[in-house]
Amino acid sequence: MRVLLSTYGSRGDVQPMAGLAVQLRALGAEVRVCAPPDKEFAKLLAGVGVELVPAAEPVRTLVTGTTPLPEGLPQRAAALVAAQYEAVAAAAEGCDAVVATGLVPAVAGAQSVAEKLGIHFVYVSYFPTMLPSPHHAPHPLPGRPFPPDMTDNRALWDLNALSYNALFGPGLNAHRVSIGRPPVDDVRNHVFTDRPWLAADPVLGPWREPSDLDVVQTGAWILPDERPLPAELMEFLDAGAPPVYVGFGSMPMRDSKGVAQVAIEAVRAQGRRAVVAQGWADLGLTDDRDDCFVIGEVNQQALFGRVAAVVHHGGAGTTTTAARAGAPQVVVPQIVDQPYWAGRVAALGIGAAHDGPTPTFESLSAALKAALTPETRARATAVAGTIRTDGATVAAKLLLDAVSRERPPVPA
Structure with missing residues (x-):
């Protein structure tokens, strides 16, 4: 059986696909991943022996470049539809399934x-x-804010569907007509289908019923990481009390120097050392004191078990990794789903949700003080034992079983 996994997004989109690919391959399937051609994604997939089919332009170029104006989004969306179609079409011949x-x-x-x-x-x-879902509101799309007096979730989702049609419908339907497919009149529901999968941990990100969709929650797709931590980092960790990790992943954090300054000062105010992850914001040290250490991309699964707390942007992968490690969290949400994860961290009592995307010394100090209490550490340790690690295996088995049922019977 052959499967093509397709994504276009940051590392948080690509790494779970790598986790699923590893489990599919363990069950005997052939797997390819169609993803942006960023060097770090190619290295990630090569490290687990999975073929990368490059699609469109590197996503880091888009994220760290000039923010596009909302009025140009339909044209950019149309180009991305065509680019991903071209890449997937070339790679999917002979495949039995596409997961996107x-x-x-x-x-x-x-x-x-x-x-x-x-x-x-x-x-x-x-x-x-x-x-x-009637249980939560949608995320507003760029240039399509919700009316401030509209609070009913169903009404907001209806408006959300209209926004999908306005932003993505013209480009998608023009492309569909060009390949001989009929246009669609409900872009969102067409793309999501009536039985989407939810690759999130049931404790961290539960799906509430009843709902309008037949959602299959598999658990988060975790790619095991066996890489050792760099020797110099290990020396730093061993030289004193557990430090606080600060990193914002694929978020550009426009004032990266200011953010680094605020974060380091706030960590020091709690009497802690800091490990600063450069990420796509290119965070760095602010002086030459020996209580801070800067890192590139490392094994977070190993590192988070050695830190006092994790200050991060609230990506699904980082939130899950920190929760598995039992590390208290401070989430400084920037976009889309990150406020949701910040709220879940606070609701579970495993950390603090920072109010807003721009930390100040005062606001980050208050959040860190809450996260570093013995009570938060104890709660984080307790929740760590409930986080599932078999999500990718569950998904791989579901997919292969579904495809097997759809295949025509082999003649006797």
Whole structure:
């Protein structure tokens, strides 16, 4: 059996796909991943022996470049639909299934390939609030804010569907007509399907019923990381009390120097050392004191077990990794799903949700003080034991079983 996994997004989109790919391969499937051609994604996939099919332009170029104006989004979306379709179509010949996530136009392009080839398609979200539900509101799309007096979730989701049609419909339908497929009149529901998968931990990101969708929650797709920590980092960790980790992953954090300054000062105010992850914001040290250590991309699964707390942006992967490690968290949310994860961390009592995307010394100090209490540490340790690690295995078995049921019987 052959499976193509398709995504276009940051590392938080690609790494779970790598985790699923490893489990599919363990069950005997052949797997390819169609993803942005960023060097770090190629290295990640090569490290687990999975083929990368490059699609479109490197995503880091988009994230760290000039922020595009909302009025240009339909044109960019149309280009991404076409680019992902072209890449997936070339790689999906002979495949039995396509699993897709990431930016919606890229998912739509991959879905059109599966539709045209007549093969199994699955849309997956990494967080509950991406999917329509009466229990939560949608995320507003760029340039499409919600009316401030509208609070009914169903009404907001109806407006959200109109926004999807306005932003993505023209480009998607023009492309569908060009490949001989009929246009769609409800882009969001077409792309998400009526049975999407939710690759999030049931404790951290539960799906609430009843709902309008038949959501399959598999658990988070975790890629095991066996890499040792760098020797110099180990020396720093061993030289004193557990430090506080500060890193914002794929978030550009426009005032990166100011953010680093605030974070380091806030950590020092709690009497702690700091490990600062550069990330896409290119955070760095602010002086030459020996109580801070800067790192590049390392094994977070190993590192988070050695720190006093994790200050981060609230990506699904970082939140899950810190929760598994039993590390108290301070979430400084920036975009989309990150406020949701900040709220879940606070609700579970495993850390603090920072109010807003721009930390100040006062605000980050208050959040750190709450996260570093013995009570928060004890709660984080307790919740760590409830986090599932078999999500990718569950998903791999579900996918292969579904495809096997759809295959025509072999003649006797």
